[in-house]
Amino acid sequence: MPREYQFPFELRHLVYFREVARQLHFRRAAETLAIAQPALSRAVAQLETALDADLLNRTRRGVEVTPAGRLLLERIEPLLRGLAALPAELQALAGGQIGHVRVAFTGLAMATVLPRILREFHRGHPGIRVELSESPTSVQVPALQSGDLACGFFHPDAPTPGIRTRLLLRERNGVLLPTAHALAQRAALRLSDLAATPFVLFPRTHNPGFYDRILSAFASAGVTPRIAEEVWPRANGIGLVRAGLGATFMTPSEAQHLPPEVGFRPLRGPAPESRLVIGWSGAAEPGPALAAFLAVATASASRR
Amino acid sequence: MPREYQFPFELRHLVYFREVARQLHFRRAAETLAIAQPALSRAVAQLETALDADLLNRTRRGVEVTPAGRLLLERIEPLLRGLAALPAELQALAGGQIGHVRVAFTGLAMATVLPRILREFHRGHPGIRVELSESPTSVQVPALQSGDLACGFFHPDAPTPGIRTRLLLRERNGVLLPTAHALAQRAALRLSDLAATPFVLFPRTHNPGFYDRILSAFASAGVTPRIAEEVWPRANGIGLVRAGLGATFMTPSEAQHLPPEVGFRPLRGPAPESRLVIGWSGAAEPGPALAAFLAVATASASRR
DNA sequence: TTCCTGTGATGCCGCGTGAGTATCAGTTCC
């Protein structure tokens, strides 16, 4: 059976040759490699045949490396180093010391729990890279179910089969108004006060359940709100409020650091409620990097 | 006998795994690799054992690569590519398409034949790098004899055993004077005219034979020259003449491009003669890169 | 259901080949 093979040599040959080139001495190199000298001689000779090049000059007063041998050495040195590092690297991956996690989030998550979680996580796991991308609940849920996404911070509004979740935040929304707005004088508001105020919301497709709960909250207060803009991501909505184009909903946690042009007012009576969860695929056991992230995230949440 | 070996796997394993990861199909990968499927299954299993990591998820509906497998792929892909390129690279080295030559030269060589040789050589052999360093004859000759230097342009003054040479230039020296010098009015000079003129020469150790021939040429003209400076490299000597510190010897070929502050005058009667040769070690057959360089250099010289 | 097809894994065996020991061929010493 003819032996077809892409490489006319094996790692052995390269390692053996490198050792001889280092020590310039077959016997000592063989000892270092824990093989007998004849085996080493033949392996190097095979490599020379395979590459059709003289790699070493055997003289009676020692061995010297030919130009071809030097070129080969230059090329294989980094390769062998890289290969030698591989097992440890894979162990590090398995142990969760290195790796990466793709994490999606919504504006609320970034404004509340996420910065703290990331800070803690990077302190404990400096080798794991977190790939963050803001995306709406309606995108995250199917991505989590299909396994395209490892982990997401989102706002569930219906059962999410195939996703394991943990509640991070559950808060009644208040209202964010331009400071110049008439209602900004009041300490607290009711939904019914807001009939004349244009609203800035997220696009309905991004979380239809929550969107509709907002509308029904208005309806039960006897008001039909005017939705002036639907904008995403979240930061742009706050920007529009700041620019005086309307009001928006916001939770108290989210209202920590606000520019002076806007003000947060709690709602009395019925108010839409936001729930922020962290979710991950329930199909497969999470990998070590994801497990580490989840551990930090849930611990950080329960410590609040 | 225990098999001690730095790597718990071989190139085979990596190539086999890569092929399966590419095709996500053991049977087709085995066909591509021209081996039977069971052999492939076992090789991949061995690699997984060796690295203590699951690289592939075998499901009934196909094969998928695990994160560890992806990491491994990322790492080995460039390595395998580099190794695959090795044989061709070594052949190119042997064929003289790539490589490098260490070449030493003296100031005279750089002022005459060398630029043209380098231009021609790089045109015909773009893959070969030339490492140039100016060094005196007295340094080049032993370096050529010991094999530390591949090729040199120098000025032999005695037999140089172990070095093969070819004469490139053989010229009577003239005199380089500051234009302001009294003798610069004359069209040609004799050595005996130069008794009162301070001279700038190279250090005697750099070529004792030639140095002494200069002195004896003076002596036979009945003159004892005043050696004001001994300076190296050559360009600095010309700089000193330009600065008015004295005169120096120079061949007509070297006197092609001179600054206006200096002038070249031929010598009538006895004059020191400069011989420029290219030399290379006669011990070993020159390597392909050196052979190519020598071919260009000698051809360029005989075409003058 | 039942059979067929196709997946990758497993059992077993022959032979190639890597590595062992013993030895050779050529030096460079004393």
Added chain:
DNA sequence: GGAACTGATACTCACGCGGCATCACAGGAA
């Protein structure tokens, strides 16, 4: 002229790669 090196060569042996045959299992079609 031997002693003590060097690396190369000649054997033998056994490990393991790869071959074939087969298994276990899943999915699809009848």
